[in-house]
Amino acid sequence: MNEDTIFIEGLELYAYHGVPEAEREIGHRYRIDARLRLDLREAGKTDSIRSTVDYASVAQTIVETATKERFLLVEALAETLCNRLLEGFPTVEEVTLTVRKVLPPFPCVVASVGVEITRRRT
Template identity: 35%
Template structure:
């Protein structure tokens, strides 16, 4: 059986990107800031890279990390949902090899009274053809 035309769904994960930034709907969050933790899973076909050992067949995860960090450090937004959307759009714009991705943004210390570990959201986006 031929592999011609088959799309492989491999993935690259960048986990635990920890960035201090000033996002949030509350004024105190924008003044004091806090850490945000970003996890990204990029789904793509890594068959060429796995066979040819060539960076052109994959996503340079060092560059992707720098792009994610730059976005999180940029202009504050109210919602971590919006921040995750900005990350996904930028990665899709930069890397046409990415077919789908999951972006999780975690606030380890949101301003909520109570006992909990953290608050996070995850978005899943697919490239539209």
């Protein structure tokens, strides 16, 4: 597998996911990091956007999916995001996503909770 990686770190959005109904009504801030593995040699040689992945399009896919759909679990959100990125960007071989729910409604102070998953093209 290729070791080249495109990354987006600290993408923040507000969305309505969670097990308790109140979380789905009030919403929360989420922070998402994405790492996409693909072959970037041609982009490096040609200096052409056609040889890589448009970072803004990746970010837009993440934001649209996370804000227009609803999930009970952060795990389901992350799984769906990985699938959308692999479907939408055929040159991407692997996606690693970290999805954090910022300041979750716990009885103690927690900066964030979340998951990190990696999915590969099959």
